[in-house]
């Protein structure tokens with residue numbers, strides 16, 4: 001681990017982020033124009049000169065930063081991570097380091113990152129940037145372990161420092177000096193990056209913005225970055241990571257805008273994933289793929305708003321909570337906690353109408369109710385202890401029907417010690 005610090009959940013450096021629990025990932029770039037996802041240039045081996053022509057027609061007139069930020073807010077998300085540059089090498093911000101950017105190369109001519117930074121500041125949402133630091137199919141000298149542009153460029157002629165010093169670092173400097181405080185930098189696919197270059201980029205970022213967090217994908221060397229990025233769509237197991245962690249997840253099965261993939265998660269599925277992740281102590285970063293016109297597809301927006309309505313009824317059980325203290329996964333849902341409270345997130349399709357039974361709650365419980373119930377009507381319960389077996393059992397009488405949609409949170413108030 002070297003000089004890298006190990007952050008715990010309570011660490012002040014990462015506290016804003018671990019408290020946030022839920023963020024919006026946005027994959028938006030030139031690739032949206034082809035509506036085949038963000039890997040289209042690589043998959044179709046589109047020559048750089050051809051791909052550049054997309055910029056000439058890229059004019060997302062309907063882009064409205066305030067509307068995107070409002071959607072994130074409505075969804076109950078506290079931070080936004082947007083692709084400032086994905087693997088195609090196209091900067092979605094005004095870059096002096098490379099004219100292949102949205103301000104200089106398109107008729108649109110606006111800087112969406114600037115507009116988002118302002119909208120986020122006004123709304124109290126933390127803005128964060130995704131930056132593809134190793135893969136860049138546009139630059140002749142970017143060099144990745146496997147996914148290179150080999151149709152335009154000869155691998156043998158690549159001289160990585162020209163990309164690293166000439167584009168990656170200058171653009172990161174632009175992102176860290178022109179848009180106000182950046183909550184975190186989300187790096188991806190570090191395959192082939194040396195340990196020295198990984199350390200170089202971490203030091204470079206921290207030198208410009210010491211409070212900017214960095215995800216673990218900055219490097220393939222274990223332990224780097226301020227928190228662990230799980231694999232794409234991977235949730236993991238309880239207690240698996242010593243450090244704070246985050247699951248990046250798609251709403252359909254793609255990241256960038258596509259018309260080919262129409263398998264969408266329902267609001268119910270998202271809520272269940274969210275409580276699964278936060279019950280294990282992680283964050284969920286949920287992706288949307290805006291259109292070339294600059295809008296977030298309405299189906300995604302509708303589902304996110306429905307998730308947000310559920311979160312608003314249950315916010316006490318989400319923001320600033322810790323994961324479950326119980327080692328085993330609960331078959332009916334998840335648990336989050338905060339001092340003096342235990343929240344049991346029960347999946348409605350597993351509603352135990354004949355009573356909720358919890359093992360291992362040692363403290364004395366004073367009050368139990370459904371969080372979504374505006375009257376917070378108390379539920380009857382009984383605590384028993386078999387001292388010989390050290391078995392603590394809590395049995396709660398539940399209403400016949402769940403009190404909320406999809407997942408019902410049962411709040412346990414603990415008596416003062």
Ligand code: H79
Pocket residue numbers: 038039043147188189232248255
């Ligand atoms: O930004 C999103 C992805 O584009 C990115 N990570 C998330 C957050 C990512 N980069 N690399 N990968 C994911 C893994 C690469 C998978 C591949 Fe493929 C399998 C590349 C080629 C075969 C997926 C399937 C992409 C093209 C076809």
